[in-house]
Amino acid sequence: MTRGDASATTDRNAWVRAAVERFEGPLVRFAFRIVGEMESARDIVQETFLKLCGQDRERVEPHLAEWLFTVCRNRALDLLRKEKRVNRSSEPETYLSIVPAADPDPSDGQEQRDELERVLRVMALLPETQQEVIRLRFQEGFSYQEISRITGLSVSNVGYLLHVGLKSLRGRLGASHGEAASSSQHA
Secondary structure (H helix, E strand, O other), rough: OOOHHHHHHHHHHHEEEEHHHHHHHHHHHHHHHHOOOOHHHHHHHHHHHHHOOOOOOOHHHHHHHHHHHHHHHHHHHHHHHHOOOOOOOOEEEEEEEOOOOOOOOOHHHHHHHHHHHHHHHHHHHOOOHHHHHHHHHHHHOOOHHHHHHHHHHHHHHHHHHHHHHHHHHHHHHHHHHHHHHHHHOOO
């Protein structure tokens, strides 16, 4: 091995390590939402990073996050097809347990956790495609175009699913909030 080869290998290893550090958590969370099992989600993410090791860095790097989420999603869907399973991860409590804490103010921490749990419970009632695009947009920060490439949906379909999903979510949250307010007034 020449000095240049060793340097290229070191750079490549550092690039993959940096990708793992940055994207492992979000990818595990994303895969978990698809397959519903933490061990399977971790295996899928490991396979995703193994595939990254064999890719041409210059080709993948400009759209690394999009590439990783696309490969991860495809592997997760392949696993579901292979096992002919249905997504069993609609329990918001399970999902909450893997969402990293964001250092909330201790005085309103419980209120924020309760509200998040309520949002996730209502979101679990939405169709899977709406849940997926909402998470990719707001949890992972992808653009409509990136979501389109990750999911294979058209950009206009992504926009439509986001619009309909958020409208439904707002309506359901407003209705459940109104019910809670009216029941506390009658008490």
